[in-house]
Amino acid sequence: xxxxxxxxxxxxxxxLEGLAEAYPDILEKLPDFNIIKRKTVxxxxxxxxxGGSGHEPAHAGYVGxxxxxxxxxxxxxxxxxxxxxxxxxxxxxxxxxxxxxIKNYSGDIMNFEMAADMAEMEDIKVEKVVVNDxxxxxxxxxxxxxxxxxxxxxxxxxxxxxxxxxxELDEVKRIAEKTIKNVKTLGMSLxxxxxxxxxxxxxxxxxxxxxxxxxxxxxxxxxKGKLKTADEHVEYMMEKLLSEQKFSENEKTAVLINxxxxxxxxxxxxxxxxxxxxxxxxxxxISETIVGNYMTSLEMPGFSITLLKLDEELEKYLKFKARTxxxxx
Amino acid sequence: xxxxxxxxxxxxxxxLEGLAEAYPDILEKLPDFNIIKRKTVxxxxxxxxxGGSGHEPAHAGYVGxxxxxxxxxxxxxxxxxxxxxxxxxxxxxxxxxxxxxIKNYSGDIMNFEMAADMAEMEDIKVEKVVVNDxxxxxxxxxxxxxxxxxxxxxxxxxxxxxxxxxxELDEVKRIAEKTIKNVKTLGMSLxxxxxxxxxxxxxxxxxxxxxxxxxxxxxxxxxKGKLKTADEHVEYMMEKLLSEQKFSENEKTAVLINxxxxxxxxxxxxxxxxxxxxxxxxxxxISETIVGNYMTSLEMPGFSITLLKLDEELEKYLKFKARTxxxxx
Numbered sequence: 001x002x003x004x005x006x007x008x009x010x011x012x013x014x015x016l017e018g019l020a021e022a023y024p025d026i027l028e029k030l031p032d033f034n035i036i037k038r039k040t041v042x043x044x045x046x047x048x049x050x051g052g053s054g055h056e057p058a059h060a061g062y063v064g065x066x067x068x069x070x071x072x073x074x075x076x077x078x079x080x081x082x083x084x085x086x087x088x089x090x091x092x093x094x095x096x097x098x099x100x101x102i103k104n105y106s107g108d109i110m111n112f113e114m115a116a117d118m119a120e121m122e123d124i125k126v127e128k129v130v131v132n133d134x135x136x137x138x139x140x141x142x143x144x145x146x147x148x149x150x151x152x153x154x155x156x157x158x159x160x161x162x163x164x165x166x167x168e169l170d171e172v173k174r175i176a177e178k179t180i181k182n183v184k185t186l187g188m189s190l191x192x193x194x195x196x197x198x199x200x201x202x203x204x205x206x207x208x209x210x211x212x213x214x215x216x217x218x219x220x221x222x223x224k225g226k227l228k229t230a231d232e233h234v235e236y237m238m239e240k241l242l243s244e245q246k247f248s249e250n251e252k253t254a255v256l257i258n259x260x261x262x263x264x265x266x267x268x269x270x271x272x273x274x275x276x277x278x279x280x281x282x283x284x285x286i287s288e289t290i291v292g293n294y295m296t297s298l299e300m301p302g303f304s305i306t307l308l309k310l311d312e313e314l315e316k317y318l319k320f321k322a323r324t325x326x327x328x329x
Numbered sequence: 330x331x332x333x334x335x336x337x338x339x340x341x342x343x344x345l346e347g348l349a350e351a352y353p354d355i356l357e358k359l360p361d362f363n364i365i366k367r368k369t370v371x372x373x374x375x376x377x378x379x380g381g382s383g384h385e386p387a388h389a390g391y392v393g394x395x396x397x398x399x400x401x402x403x404x405x406x407x408x409x410x411x412x413x414x415x416x417x418x419x420x421x422x423x424x425x426x427x428x429x430x431i432k433n434y435s436g437d438i439m440n441f442e443m444a445a446d447m448a449e450m451e452d453i454k455v456e457k458v459v460v461n462d463x464x465x466x467x468x469x470x471x472x473x474x475x476x477x478x479x480x481x482x483x484x485x486x487x488x489x490x491x492x493x494x495x496x497e498l499d500e501v502k503r504i505a506e507k508t509i510k511n512v513k514t515l516g517m518s519l520x521x522x523x524x525x526x527x528x529x530x531x532x533x534x535x536x537x538x539x540x541x542x543x544x545x546x547x548x549x550x551x552x553k554g555k556l557k558t559a560d561e562h563v564e565y566m567m568e569k570l571l572s573e574q575k576f577s578e579n580e581k582t583a584v585l586i587n588x589x590x591x592x593x594x595x596x597x598x599x600x601x602x603x604x605x606x607x608x609x610x611x612x613x614x615i616s617e618t619i620v621g622n623y624m625t626s627l628e629m630p631g632f633s634i635t636l637l638k639l640d641e642e643l644e645k646y647l648k649f650k651a652r653t654x655x656x657x658x
Contacts, residue, residue, distance in 0.1 A: 002519050002536065004559040004596040004632065015595045018602030022586075022618035056594035190331050207331065230333040257351075262591035262628050265385035266344050267333040273347030289351035291654075293622070298593050299630065303333065325620075328657040 001199040008196045012053045012073050019060055023325050026064050034080070035088045036060035037070040045163040045172045046070070046092040049101040049156060050085065051108050052077040054195070055216060057326030058153065058295045064324030067160035068101075076195050076298070077217045079107035085115030089124060097125030097169035099176065101155055103148025104132040127169055129176040131155050133185040133306065135244045136213025136222050149216050150258040150295040151183035151306045154318070157327065161320030179314060184245045186237045187304030189214040189260060190227065193297050212236075216260070216297045230267065234274040234305070241307050242282070249283040254290070254318055256306035261296040263303050268292065275305060287315055294326070330528040337525045341382045341402050348389055352654050355393050363409070364417045365389035366399040374492040374501045375399070375421040378430040378485060379414065380437050381406040383524070384545060386655030387482060387624045393653030396489035397430075405524050405627070406546045408436035414444030418453060426454030426498035428505065430484055432477025433461040456498055458505040460484050462514040462635065464573045465542025465551050478545050479587040479624040480512035480635045483647070486656065490649030508643060513574045515566045516633030518543040518589060519556065522626050541565070545589070545626040559596065563603040563634070570636050571611070578612040583619070583647055585635035590625040592632050597621065604634055616644055623655070 005011055012034050020029040020036060028039050035050075049059045050072030059071035072088040074080035080088075089098050098119070102112045109130065116126045133151030140147055159176035167175070189211050192201040202218035205211060210233070213221030247253065257272045259265070268291050279286055287310055295304075310318065322329050334340050341363045349358040349365060357368050364379075378388045379401030388400035401417040403409035409417075418427050427448070431441045438459065445455045462480030469476055488505035496504070518540050521530040531547035534540060539562070542550030576582065586601045588594070597620050608615055616639055624633075639647065651658055 002556060002630070004519070004562065004592065005599055006558045006560050011595065011599065014602050015598040018598035018600065018605070018620075021605040021615075022584075022598070022601050022620050054593075054595065056598070061594070190333070227331060229335045231335050233333065261593055262630075263333065264383075264590055264625060264627050265390070265622070266340065266383065266627070269344040269347035269351070269385070270334055270340065271347065272351050273343050276347070276350040286350075291348075291351050293594070296593060298595070299591050301331070301591075301628065 001194050001196065003196060005196060011196055012075055016060060016073060019325065030087065030091060033084055033087045034073040035070055035091060036063050037091045038063055041069065041092050043094050043096065044166060045096045045169050046094050046098050047101060047160055047163055048072065048088045048092060048098055050080055050088065051103050052079055054298045055295050061326030062153065062156045062324050066164050066320055066322035067156045067324045067327060076197065079105065079111045082111045082114035082118065085112050086118045089115060089119045089126060093124045097127065099159065099169060099172055100126060100128035101159065101176065102128055102130050103152050104130050104145055105142045106144060107142065125169060127173045129173060129180060131180050133183045135184050135186050135240060140215060141219035142217065147215055149185045149187060150256055150304045151185045153294045154183055154254060154256060154306065154308050155179045157322060158314055158317040160322065161317035175313065175317065182309040183306060184241050185304050185306040186213060186240050187302060188212045188233060189300055189302035191301045192218060193261065193300040216295060218297065230270050231274045234271055237305050238275060238278045241305060245307055245309055247284045247309060250285055252285045252287040252310040252315060253279065254288045254308040254310055255286055256294065257291045258295055258304045258306060259293040260300040260302040261293060262299045262301040265292065268303060271303060288318055330523050330525065332525060334525060340525055341404055345389060345402060348654065359416065359420060362413055362416050363402040364399055364420060365392050366420045367392055370398065370421050372423050372425065373495060374425045374498050375423050375427050376430060376489055376492055377401065377417045377421060377427055379409055379417060380432050381408055383627045384624050390655030391482065391485045391653050395493050395649055395651035396485045396653045396656060405526065408434065408440045411440045411443035411447065414441050415447045418444060418448045418455060422453045426456065428488065428498060428501055429455060429457035430488065430505065431457055431459050432481050433459050433474055434471045435473060436471065454498060456502045458502060458509060460509050462512045464513050464515050464569060469544060470548035471546065476544055478514045478516060479585055479633045480514045482623045483512055483583060483585060483635065483637050484508045486651060487643055487646040490646035504642065504646065511638040511643065512635060513570050514633050514635040515542060515569055516631060517541045517562060518629055518631035520630045521547060522590065522629040545624060547626065559599050560603045563600055566634050567604060567607045570634060574636055574638055576613045576638060579614055581614045581616040581639040581644060582608065583617045583637040583639055584615055585623065586620045587624055587633045587635060588622040589629040589631040590622060591628045591630040594621065597632060600632060617647055
């Protein structure tokens with residue numbers, strides 16, 4: 001295992017400390033927990049997300065103005081414990097309440113729900129939404145129903161903006177749920193990543209092989225196949241995505257071309273070129289394009305395409321100002 | 330070679346098309362050249378940079394408000410031709426003049442200088458600066474004198490802000506040169522990258538081996554050695570950097586922890602933790618920290634640390650607003 005780390009058991013703490021040191025004006029790490037929160041807790045509806053580590057900048061990189069208020073980080077690819085999530089909720093609780101944004105993995109669902117119950121027993125108002133944007137498959141290794149992947153970042157963005165705009169908890173939740181309904185993602189991988197605790201590659205692909213629909217923890221996808229041209233892979237993926245999320249002419253979409261870790265921006269831009277061409281040919285209007293590493297899987301090579309169908313309300317909150325380490329507009 | 334591309338000979342064009350499609354409000358690609366320019370050319374001093382491709386987001390990702398006005402992209406790891414650089418200069422020429430920001434590589438120096446001469450023959454006012462921030466070694470494979478690496482991004486940032494602020498060409502050049510004098514970088518690599526045209530890995534390192542001071546084109550560094558802990562590598566690199574760029578107590582620095590392509594943000598944050606600790610122990614004030622992939626080498630695993638000593642003027646322009654695809658503040 002060739003990684004720039006110190007002791008494996010300290011990775012998550014040290015990473016969060018390094019992040020907090022980089023943005024001391026806006027972030028702080030709770031001293032005794034692997035939790036990043038905004039330095040100033042506001043009286044608005046506050047948003048808490050998190051999950052296993054290894055998806056950086058998700059989720060701690062999205063804590064800041066217009067997005068999250070706290071992010072709770074489990075060990076690599078491991079859900080944080082209910083106690084830990086509860087600490088995250090308590091750190092940013094407000095009169096208006098807290099919204100939990102959970103990626104759909106069985107461990108996360110169980111632990112965040114337990115934390116929500118515990119918070120309610122302490123008279124904290126809590127609601128939750130579950131992101132399940134991955135169209136690759138229905139149930140998977142760690143999931144009942146569809147997995148939550150890169151689309152989660154857009155849920156952070158839009159519901160964070162709605163909360164910053166002063167909306168009440170039920171309204172922020174409604175907008176988060178509309179975003180979840182409208183956001184679809186499909187990814188593919190060119191190779192494995194190595195979870196530090198195991199020290200071994202998470203799966204094997206041949207030199208000319210890819211896996212379509214692979215999950216962000218290396219869990220199996222739809223099928224393996226030969227590496228083709230970028231355009232051929234994009235055509236296949238866009239057909240799948242557009243059959244799941246129908247658009248009429250002149251409807252608007254946001255596009256997120258997300259790198260899984262080791263895929264250069266050069267390749268992500270080449271992918272975006274084809275995505276953009278396909279959307280234009282179908283007269284679907286691209287309101288916003290985001291290209292980069294937003295929901296990664298350590299150093300996995302690969303990418304995902306996310307489409308988010310926008311109405312006026314979602315577009316307004318997508319364009320709303322965000323100032324976080326990893327998402328600024 | 331496992332890359333998400335179409336034809337090798339179209340990589341640079343398709344990449345720039347995909348970038349321009351993602352930011353249609355601020356950027357455009359010149360139809361017949363691999364050049365990205367700002368959509369609206371202003372009457373201020375305009376900045377042109379560029380060089381070989383494969384360092385994305387450098388340089389086209391830094392075209393926009395407060396940084397560059399045009400970026401000229403050669404083939405992967407290959408300088409753009411003088412004709413092409415001239416087209417970049419002509420595309421953003423202004424009464425106040427054009428400043429060329431060149432990374433110190435023999436090919437780039439030759440071709441950008443030739444383009445500057447050609448532009449002057451067309452009565453365009455042109456000045457140039459050469460970035461040579463890499464302290465790893467004096468002359469190297471492609472360079473007489475020190476190489477230009479990640480510190481170039483901070484030169485774009487600060488001189489772009491000075492130009493946006495309305496300063497004259499000689500003043501923007503003076504500020505760019507002060508930045509260059511004050512910026513020092515040292516990098517290390519954990520493995521090779523693959524240049525698409527060759528299809529082969531650019532060099533070889535053993536499973537437990539790193540190379541200190543490796544260049545952003547895979548050219549040899551100071552020495553090979555064993556992979557140690559992140560903290561040990563950072564201590565060595567910071568000692569080298571701080572012996573090159575002396576700080577008195579309470580002087581200010583900017584820090585750029587730059588990923589070379591395949592190194593996860595998780596590891597870059599762990600590196601920043603130690604960098605930040607060392608600077609604090611020496612009572613050097615950290616004015617700004619930037620962590621991410623800013624000057625890459627395709628999918629090379631590794632990172633560099635850049636320190637930029639700040640005076641009041643440099644700090645003001647570092648904090649000045651920038652709105653580009655890859656750098657926003």
